[in-house]
Amino acid sequence: MNLAAITFLYPAMLAGLLVLPIVWLIIRSAPRAPKQIVFPAARLLRGLRANRRDMQRAPIWQTILRCLILTMLILAASRPVLNRSEFSQNEGALLVIADNSWSSAANWTEYRTGLRQIINQARLDLRSIYIAQTAPEASGATTTRLPDIIGPVSPHEAERFIDRLHPRPWAPDYAALSNQIADHQYMANSIGSILWLTDNMEQSGKADLANDLATIAPITVLGTNRDNRIAVQSLIRNRTGLGITLTHQNIDAPREIVLLARNERGQVLLRHKVKIVPTANRTAAEIPLPSDITNSIQSIGIEGIESAATVFQTGARWQQRKVGVIVSSGDSPVLLSDRYFFLDRAISPYADVTYAPLGKLLESGMDILVAAGPISGLGSQYNALERWLRDGGMLVRFAGDSTTEVEPEFLPVTLRLGNRDFGGSMSWEKPKRLLAFPETSPFSGITIPEEITVNRQLLAEPDPDIVAKTWARLTDGTPLVTSAPRNAGRIILFHVTPWADWSNLPMSGLFVEIWQRLLPLASPSDRSDAELQTSLPPQAVLDGFGRAHQPDATILPLRMPLPVPGPRHPPGIYGENGQAIAFNLGSFLENLDHQIRWPSDVTTRQITNQDQIDLAAMCLMAAMLLLIFDGVALILVHHVSLRRSRRSDALTSVLMIAFIGTAATAMTVGTSDSAQAVETQAAALQPRLAYLKTDVAPIDRLSQSGLAGLTEILRRRSAADLAPADAIDPEADDLSFYPLIYWPLVDGQQPFSEFAQTRINRYLDSGGMILIDSRDQEVEPARLRRLLAGLEIPILDKAPGDHILFRSFYLLDHAYGRFAAPLWLDARPDQRLDGVASVLFGGNDWASAWMLEEGHTPENRTDDISPRQREMAWRFGVNLVMYALTGSYKGDQVHLPAILERLGR
Known part of the structure; x- marks a missing residue:
């Protein structure tokens, strides 16, 4: 039953309104007050008390007021709801499928609103919920799998779960979800409705999953009013600036977006408007920029759309190199344009090319030097060129013309005397072609056109390491491009000329692609030749919203050829120094304009911003206020x-x-x-440790037992006689009396309020110390950032082995606990606090390792800790408390001789 936007969950209770006329008659049924007539003889009765009271009718306002109170109670019993979202009218549990792949990030705010509306409906209908996800996660050492289906859970537990749910920067796995649901037959039998939050984009396995779900229960697809299906697919440099390509869905009306270019600090360098026209699924834009600004760009994003697909990072390959082509001082510009035309066309769009003698180029600090044939001016610049290579320069050499030979200095391989050419003394029957590039070559993965041929080449001696030095070879196995390291630098030799008389390679697009791979190598790298471009460790990765963070242990190094982004290889920056490459999600996205065809029995709806409001409590409150008003009026009217x-x-x-x-x-x-004042006074008079309450009883008992064991160990082995540990809540307790607070992380933990955040920040700023324990050896950056949002947490770094913490009492080399994960603490401690770290973070489950034998219970017993491991954990705990109490005292003792000498004692 609907009245405008109000829905009554129990409309039968409205039948109680039928008794209002009866109540009205009952209240008004008393006879009227008798008419008073003045009779003088009545004075004789003055002073007598009457045992009978005259009846009179209630005032009309009181009758209306009491009927209104009854009406409010009846309305409250009928459970009115404002803006009720009827997602499902069937009985049974709800299966909520939250599409948390890359495409959901741009609409995640609306999806979260839809999830809360679903939970509100389930709370009103007293229904349980199952929650499934579509994006896989890392599992084991190298595998991935879909997260388990959550449920059945109550609406309250479901609301806590969705607070931890966030999008992932990779594609969904709908086939795995279909298999997962099929394996839970008991769940399928209890489901009454399926609610799927997703968009209308066609993806692999999506339609098949919809058909499978339709056999279980009715499906309602919840989407947003506007799909933000857009991705930055490519970003290239050109002579005037940069070119960008966007892929997106077809739109009905023109749309304007704003591109944001940022530097390595996240500062906006450029805002450029791009207009997207209808009936097109791809948009290209040219942005003119100076070379120095283009070099500073680290990422390109779209304003107002937070997604890993809309963030395109540049990496080391983006930086424009300074390339110097060695020429003699007498060469003219006309000659240069003739001899180096193809070389200039291949390099100049991506590098700053300078033509000058060797000495001038070395003085200009070039990243790459290019020489064709003998190096002009080598005699006087030999030592300077040697130093330049030692410092990390890259020398690229080509064969000269037919009348010259390449001198043996600065070559990666030993050359034979004489050349081999088509029709010469060492003739070929026909021109040779190129073989596929080996995996150890930086050119690996480049497609070789069939029309590339070589008529003449420089021959290399078959040295034992010739295979490792070869980056490209011909079909007969002879090298075409060789390379070898020279100190910190590198020498590369093309066994053909840079003009088109020996080969048509310089005039092909393959020559351009080869130079695109060579230019990023022009910076120092500590990688061996065998590892070159084959194993790139993660440097920084993106989350689903396109925000960069440090990688965790589940992310594997990137190898060639590039895989599709996934849980083991999320988009981000991989590699180090000149090897760092940008691994972008947008490069792998295609067909964003393809629309899915839902089965005929699937209902589609749009998520609105109107939240459901339960009016029953308001009706009860109104009835209570009217009842109080009635009592006050009764007192005022009948005051005697x-x-x-x-x-x-x-x-x-x-x-x-x-x-x-x-x-x-x-x-x-x-x-x-x-x-509470007595407890605060006790905490102030006698120092003690504390732990943050998590409202999870087993974890709180474990923290209590662990700190109790550590307190007893401190009493036995040191002069620190601490009182029993306290359980504290930043929302209600004062933190300033505790030198060390232990914070165990649990699933579903909610962020602190602004009041609690202010208290924790004040505690850290005044010299307090917090030990955060994830208890699982691993750190999930997204969860940690969410829990620490609003807290002034400094930059954390791994604790070095010689840190004061490891010698404050015992001499240790690790933060021992139940596990052996590294400890993270302030990278740059505040000198105002004597350089003492205020935040320590790890995942070694210290509370389990600190418990004494008498503190063990069946629920918190940890049989996987050996006596030696528990002893080392106690020692670390003692060091930790001493570090919290004495700060850098031990550090001063280490430097005591230098301090005394400085004081002149």
Whole structure:
């Protein structure tokens, strides 16, 4: 039953409104007050008390007021709901499929609103919920799998789960979800409705999953009003700036977006508007920029759309190199344009090319030097060129013309005397072609056109390491491009000329692609030749919203050829120094304009911003306020003395009871405040450790037992006699009395309020210390950032082996606990706090390792900790408390001789 935007969950209760006329008649049924007539003889009766009271009808306003109170109670019993979202009308549990792949990030705010509306409906309908995800996660050492289906859970537990749910920067796995649901037959039998939050984009396995789900229960697809299906697919440099390509869905009306270019600090360097026209699924734009600004760009994004698909990072390959072509001082510009035309066309769009003698180029600090044939001016610049290579320069050499030979200095391989050419003394039957590039070559993965041929080449001696030095070879196995390291630099030799008389390679697009791979190599790298471009460790990766963060242990190094982004290889920056490459999600996205065809029995709806509001509580509150108003009016109208009115006696009793209850409540609160004051006073008078309450009973008991064991170990082995540990809540407790607070992380933990964040920040700023324990050896950056949002947490770094923490009492080399994960602490401690770290973070489950034998219970027993491991954990705990109490005292002792010498003692 709907009245405008109000829905009554129990409309049958509205039948109670039929009794209102009866109530009206009952209230108004008393006879009217008798008419008073003045009779002088009545003075004889003055002073007598009458035992009978005259009846009179209630006032009309009181009748209306009491009927209104009854109406409010009846309406509350019928459970009215404002803006009710009828996602499902069937009985049974709800299966909620949250599409948390890359495409959901741009609409994640609307999806979260839809999830909360679903949970509100389930709460009103008293229904349980199953929650499934579509994006896989890392599992084991190298495998991935879909997260388990959550449920059945109550709406309250479901709401806590969706707070931890976030999008992933890779594609969904709908086939795995279909198999997962098929394996849970008991769940399928209890489901009454399926709610799927997703968009209308066609993806692999999506339609098949919809057909499979349709056999289980009715499906309702919840989407947003506007799909933000857009991705930055490519970004290239050109002579005037950069070119960008966007892929997106077809739109009905023109749309304007704003591109944001940022530097390595996240500062916006450029805002450029791009107009997207209808009926097109790809948009290209040219942005003119100076070379120095283009070099500073680290990423390109789209304003207002937070997604890994809309962020395109540049990496080391983006930086424009300074290339110097060695020429003699007498060469003219015309000659240069003739001899180096193809070389200039291949390099100049991606590098700053300079033509000059060798000495001038070395003085200009070039990244790459290019020489064709003998190096002009080598005699006087030999030592300078050697130093340049030692410092990390890259020398690229080509064969010269037919009348010259390449001198043996600065070559990666030993050359034979004489050349081999088509029709010469060492003739070929026909021109040779190129073989596929080996995996150890930086050119690996480039497609070789069939029309590339070689008529003449420089021959290399078959040295034992010739295979490792060869980056490209011909079909007969002879090298075409060879390379070898020279100190920190590198020498590369093309066994053909840079013009088109020996081969048509310089005039092909393959020559351009080869130079695109060579230019990023022109910076120092500590990688061996065998590892070149084959194993790139993650440097920084993106989350689903396109925000960069440090990689965790589940992310594997990137290898060639590039895989599709996934849980083991999310988009981001991989590699180091000149090897760092940008692994972007947008490069792998195609066909964003393809629309899915849902089965005929699937219902599609749009998520609105109108939240469901339960009006029953408001009706009860209104009835209570009207009842209070009725009582106050009754007192004012019928106010008489206590001796003459029994009704007043009753009202006075009620008021006295209310006053006594209020006083008792105030006394209770006062007692509670007094007790809290006593606890605060005790904490101030005797130092003790503390742990943050998680509202998870087993974890809180484990923290209590662990800190109790550590307190006892401290009493036995040191002069620190601490009181029993306290369980604290930043929302209500003062933190300033505790030198060290232990914070165990649990699933579903909610972020702190602004008040609690202010208290924690004040505690850290005044010298307090918090040990955060994830208890699982691994750190999930997204969860940690969410929990620490609003806290002034410094930059964390791995604790070095010689840190003061490891020698404050015992001499240790690790943060021992139940596990052996590294410890993270302040990278740059505040000198105002004597350089003492305020935040320590790890995942070694220290509380489990600190427990004494008498503190073990069946629920927290940890049999996987050996006696030696527990002893080392106790020692680390003692060091930790001593570090919290004494700060850098031990550090000063280490430097005591230098301090005394400086003081002149």
